[in-house]
Amino acid sequence: xxxxxxxxxxxxxxxxRELGIEQVxxxxxxxxxxxxxxxxxxxxxxxLLQILQPTFTTPEEFCLLINGQDxxxxxxxxxxxxxxxxxxxxxxxxxxxxxxxxxxxxxPVRLILLILESCVKELVGEDPLLSGEDCDYVQDYLLQxxxxxxxxxxxxxxxxxxxxxxxxxxxxxxxLTSFREFHLATYDELLVNILYNVAASFLSQDDLSSAAYxxxxxxxxxxxxxxxxxxxxxxxxxxxxxxRLDPQNxxxxxxxxxxxxxxxxxxxxxxxxxxxxxxxxxVDVHTILPSET
Numbered sequence: 001x002x003x004x005x006x007x008x009x010x011x012x013x014x015x016x017r018e019l020g021i022e023q024v025x026x027x028x029x030x031x032x033x034x035x036x037x038x039x040x041x042x043x044x045x046x047x048l049l050q051i052l053q054p055t056f057t058t059p060e061e062f063c064l065l066i067n068g069q070d071x072x073x074x075x076x077x078x079x080x081x082x083x084x085x086x087x088x089x090x091x092x093x094x095x096x097x098x099x100x101x102x103x104x105x106x107x108p109v110r111l112i113l114l115i116l117e118s119c120v121k122e123l124v125g126e127d128p129l130l131s132g133e134d135c136d137y138v139q140d141y142l143l144q145x146x147x148x149x150x151x152x153x154x155x156x157x158x159x160x161x162x163x164x165x166x167x168x169x170x171x172x173x174x175x176l177t178s179f180r181e182f183h184l185a186t187y188d189e190l191l192v193n194i195l196y197n198v199a200a201s202f203l204s205q206d207d208l209s210s211a212a213y214x215x216x217x218x219x220x221x222x223x224x225x226x227x228x229x230x231x232x233x234x235x236x237x238x239x240x241x242x243x244r245l246d247p248q249n250x251x252x253x254x255x256x257x258x259x260x261x262x263x264x265x266x267x268x269x270x271x272x273x274x275x276x277x278x279x280x281x282x283v284d285v286h287t288i289l290p291s292e293t
Contacts, residue, residue: 009065010051011037017055024054073154076112080119089123092116107141111155114138118162128162135163142171148178153190160197165207168198176217191218196233203244203281211241235259236274240281243288257288 014024014037021033028047035041043051052062076099083091096116103109114134121128130138138159142152156175160168172194179191195214202211215238239256246252264271278285 005038006066007036007038007041007043009062010055013055013057013062019054024051026050073112073151077154077158080116084119084123087123089120092120092123096120108151111138111141111159114162115155115158118159122161129164130159130162135167138163139167139171143174147182148175148187150184150187150190152178153187153194157190157194157197160194161201165202165205165210168201169210169213172198172214172217180219192233196237199237199241200277200281203240206282208241208244211237212245215241232263232270236277240278240283243283244281247287253288260289 021030025033036043049059079095083095096113100113118128142156156171195218199211199214239259243252243256260274263274275285
């Protein structure tokens with residue numbers, strides 16, 4: 001759906017919803033919307049949000065329609081994830097080169113390139129830790145005063161495994177402060193992704209006290225408990241930590257085993273990811289699942 005007239009998209013949506021201008025205009029004059037739909041007139045963001053509301057169209061969807069292509073951070077991460085899951089090192093490198101060539105070197109672009117670099121290093125078996133200069137850059141960017149929005153959570157979550165433990169703890173505290181002061185519901189999954197990556201990093205280094213600190217410092221009352229993704233990953237981390245703290249405790253072993261078998265029934269792919277995570281965290285999977293491994 002390509003059209004230079006932005007208002008034409010709105011008109012198509014309004015007509016599809018069987019709405020007249022009178023039903024969407026709110027306190028705006030009818031001619032304002034008519035000119036917007038037909039004559040390429042611009043409209044303020046606030047007014048656009050107002051007229052979109054009766055159509056039950058999200059601003060995000062409308063922006064994607066008029067942009068013609070999705071260059072959001074979620075789309076970029078989806079591409080990265082596909083290359084990473086397929087172990088496509090050449091694809092990641094080509095994507096990184098094309099991305100760098102297509103964008104001026106701004107702070108967000110540099111951070112996305114660092115995420116790509118981290119993925120490539122991990123796949124080729126190199127130490128994923130960032131250089132001192134890059135580590136300082138990431139830390140300075142995330143610690144600067146001000147709110148965190150989705151991009152900041154994405155950066156921390158995807159670079160946590162490439163940062164030293166003390167830096168991750170510092171950024172975790174900053175993130176929690178930002179989350180308590182301001183967050184949208186869409187940040188919940190990003191927060192748990194960070195929790196998972198940072199805690200897993202500490203567990204893989206046998207730093208159980210830091211992993212325990214992370215789990216204890218997160219106030220789940222601030223997170224949507226009904227998001228299955230959130231509940232699953234928090235529960236998995238807690239069970240792994242309990243097992244690592246006392247591997248001889250049969251109940252800890254049984255709790256983790258039952259959790260994994262239940263996950264397998266619901267989602268085989270997620271089960272395999274959990275098993276792979278256990279191996280990376282130096283947990284003897286055969287002890288937990290003797291008949292399934």
